[in-house]
Amino acid sequence: MTGEVACANPNYGTTASGSSFYAAMRILPQEQREAMFQIYSFCRQVDDIADSDGPREQRLAALQQWREDIDALYQGHPPARLRDYVASVKQFGFEREDFLAIVDGMEMDVPQDIRAPDLATLDLYCDRVASAVGRLSVKVFGLPREDGILLAHHLGRALQLTNILRDIDEDAAIGRLYLPKEGLVQAGISSTDPLVVAADPAVPKVCTPLVDRARNHFAQADQIMARNSRRAVRAPRIMSKYYGSILALLVARGFANPRTSVRLNKAARIAILLRYGFF
Template identity: 40%
Template sequence: MIPDELLPRPFEGDAKEEVRAITKSSGTSFAAGMGILRRDRREAMHAVYAFCRVVDDIADGDADPGEKRAALEVWREEVELLYRGRPVSAVGQALLPTVAAYDLPKEEFLLLIDGMQTDADGPVVAPTRTELARYTRQVAGTVGMLSIRIFGAWKGEVSDRFALCLGDALQLTNIIRDVEEDAGIGRLYLPAELLEAEGVPHRPNAASSSPKLPAIRKTLGAEAEALYDEARLLAREHDRASLRPALMMMGAYEGYLLRMERGGWRLNPGTPLLSSREKLLRGLRYAFFGPGAPQAA
């Protein structure tokens, strides 16, 4: 059964407070970046993040795939109601003024649900490069495309490219970092082509314990660093102040990547790569002094 709180039920309370509470309780790494936004933009990000959190919780929950699919379908209907001006849920009501104020594309919300559906249908195991690119666009690119508009940084195609490039970099960093954790729930996001090139089986536990894992991480790490470099160049086409929340995320996540590289791509699961203080300091450095060249973590 899907918990009622994950479904878009009629809501008559303070929608802004509801989505703020969802964001606060999640402990998201986006919190620091949202915290430096002015109040109206911060409230808009709370609404978008709450939507992401709710559909992600459905995908990662304990319900069976059929129940998850049904619940995500209800949220698709809520998105349609939102764009007709008649949402019923707290999240939808909080999104209503946000969608109007920042001209947020409906397609991005629906794409995000598509990505959650991929996880809900069963554990992702060794996707092809094409499948991984599609999944990353759905679960990371969508958030970037929505967020950059709320930040006030959007200026057309160059901003879309920045949002998608940084989204890809962040998601690849997550995949590289979380191989062991993902294997514990039967997932393996490392691309099939890399596994096959290293002779690693398409099995989560086998891949996570393989002596070839550092080599695979190194290859993906180089791809992620190239994406961070591209995002760095695209950031120069924007007013840095408007990109500060995104640059804070970039600073922290590029720090993860550099720390993994320094450790020879061998991780100690359960041990944080960066302390909260290190993440904050790196994020603030990128946000207020620019990303520049990557600095040692």
């Protein structure tokens, strides 16, 4: 899965220490913060299975074990690795289907690497690996149900499309290509080989519609956050502004080869955190 790299953490197994996620979640009250790190830890662990270089059959079996463990959690006899989740599930009303959707999303990369999915499949992938995470998260933030689901829909897709646009070369190096088939055809690219596509001079034509799509999702998310309490949307707003800035840097750099890596500098990250987290 294309996304941020996590660092080890003795308290949660995994964290996003040093990332936008970590910064955004640190401003939350303790119970909310712990619940969010549980969500993150779960995502990180299943993502690590999908991204490992182990045999595909073993990875599929490991993901299936996570499904069984989630079922056990909701049946009242959680396995050891999910025992700490019991209180959060009860307090915040996490839905079993969202955890399972995340596993399903990670699994989309396992039977075979994703290569040039059609737009419907790409949208399903974004829903499972990003918006499903959002549907869990908005319960922690305390948003009203309808707006929470809408925010998860739009912000999750905005973040994941930005990841895809940022990680074209990184994904190609491991045999994956998330750019949509329709965009490749329209740009006159016939190959679906990730390395061949990444080197094609027509890649910017494929990326432009995805940039527009991501911007639209960011705008929709902003509208939802604007009509909710500032306290409830502090963390998602930080994530939105961070990734929106990344998208702007990608557009300014362009998508033609050679594509230099894009990263928001520390001063810009701190400015976003101070503006939207504290002021």
